[in-house]
Amino acid sequence: MADAYSEEILSRARIAGFFPTPAFLCRLQDPEPLNRQLRDIILARERTERGLVNSNVGGWHSGRDLAIWGGEAVDTVLAAAREIANKATRDRKGRLVRPAWRVECWANVNRRGHANKRHTHPGCFWSGSYYVDTGDGIGDDLGGEFQFHDPRGGALLNNAAARAVVPGDAAPLVRPAPGLFVIFPSWMLHSVRPYQAGGTRISIAFNLALPQAAAP
Ligand SMILES: [Fe+2]
Numbered sequence: 001m002a003d004a005y006s007e008e009i010l011s012r013a014r015i016a017g018f019f020p021t022p023a024f025l026c027r028l029q030d031p032e033p034l035n036r037q038l039r040d041i042i043l044a045r046e047r048t049e050r051g052l053v054n055s056n057v058g059g060w061h062s063g064r065d066l067a068i069w070g071g072e073a074v075d076t077v078l079a080a081a082r083e084i085a086n087k088a089t090r091d092r093k094g095r096l097v098r099p100a101w102r103v104e105c106w107a108n109v110n111r112r113g114h115a116n117k118r119h120t121h122p123g124c125f126w127s128g129s130y131y132v133d134t135g136d137g138i139g140d141d142l143g144g145e146f147q148f149h150d151p152r153g154g155a156l157l158n159n160a161a162a163r164a165v166v167p168g169d170a171a172p173l174v175r176p177a178p179g180l181f182v183i184f185p186s187w188m189l190h191s192v193r194p195y196q197a198g199g200t201r202i203s204i205a206f207n208l209a210l211p212q213a214a215a216p
Contacts (some may be wrong), residue, residue, distance in 0.1 A: 016153045021151060023184040024084050024128075024144040031179025037073040038132045042202055043109040047070065052106075055191075059114035061165070066204065070105075077130045077204055078103055084183050085208050101125075105206035110144070111135075111199075116192035118149060124207035128183035129178040135199030144195035146174040151188055 028034070051060045066074055069210055086098045107114070108116075121127040129146065173193075184190065188206060195201055 018101075019152075021185060021186070021188060022116055023148065024088065025174065026080075026084055026181045026183075027177060027183075028179040033074055034076060035132045035178055038070075038077070039202055041070055041073060043200070045107070046109055055112075055116040055119040056108065057115045057117060057194075059110040061110060062206065064104045066105045066107050069105060070199065071105075073182065074105065074204065078105060081128055081130070081181065081183065081206055081208065083127075084128075084181060089125075094127075096149070099125075100211045101208040102211060103206060104209055105204055106112070108201075108203045108205060110192075110195050110201040110203075111177065112196060113194055114201075115143075115194040118189050118191040120189055121186040121207050124186035124209040126183055126208040127186040127188075128181060128206055129176075130204045130206070131178055131180045132174045132202040132204060133200060134178055135195065135201040136197045142195070142197040143193045144176060144197070144201060145193045146176060146182055147158045147191050147193055148172045148174075148184065149189035149191070176201075 045062060046060050049062060051062055054061055067078060081101070082101055085101065086096070089097055089099065091097050134144065162187075174180075186209075
């Protein structure tokens with residue numbers, strides 16, 4: 001009797017995703033010709049520009065004006081980022097919208113030991129990275145992974161026993177690959193684990209913000 005009752009309940013059960021967080025992983029086909037151009041442009045700039053310190057722990061973080069000096073190769077990356085964002089941006093009625101995004105972007109060059117601290121991108125809507133070069137390799141013990149952090153405050157406050165068996169993935173890691181886009185909501189905490197391999201790791205980071213007129 002009890003089994004029949006359980007089966008009846010299970011037959012009607014559904015898993016609802018309340019407040020799911022969208023993130024996009026999208027890899028360009030044959031990215032090397034584009035990445036060759038980007039690599040040359042970014043490494044040439046690194047030789048002449050001191051760079052900024054934001055979330056980066058070591059490495060070179062260019063000014064946020066890469067869209068101005070990056071030429072057509074950077075335009076190509078930003079056009080793809082806009083298209084990915086437009087596939088996921090809807091109004092309150094669920095209709096797809098194509099905002100006139102305000103875009104800023106910068107280049108990151110990391111070498112052995114460099115990382116990015118946990119941070120968000122306040123005031124923006126979508127943020128993301130495009131990987132130009134992943135250095136000598138990314139493996140289980142080579143670091144350099146992009147890490148999302150659980151945005152659910154209540155989940156983090158849970159007790160130790162419950163933390164050992166979380167629903168879903170508690171610390172999702174994305175292993176960079178040349179030509180890969182990672183795009184996520186700007187409020188989502190993220191970091192980059194220290195890179196342990198050799199070579200030069202190059203990425204482009206970008207923010208897409210809504211037009212000023214759309215702000216409340
Ligand atoms: Fe970031």
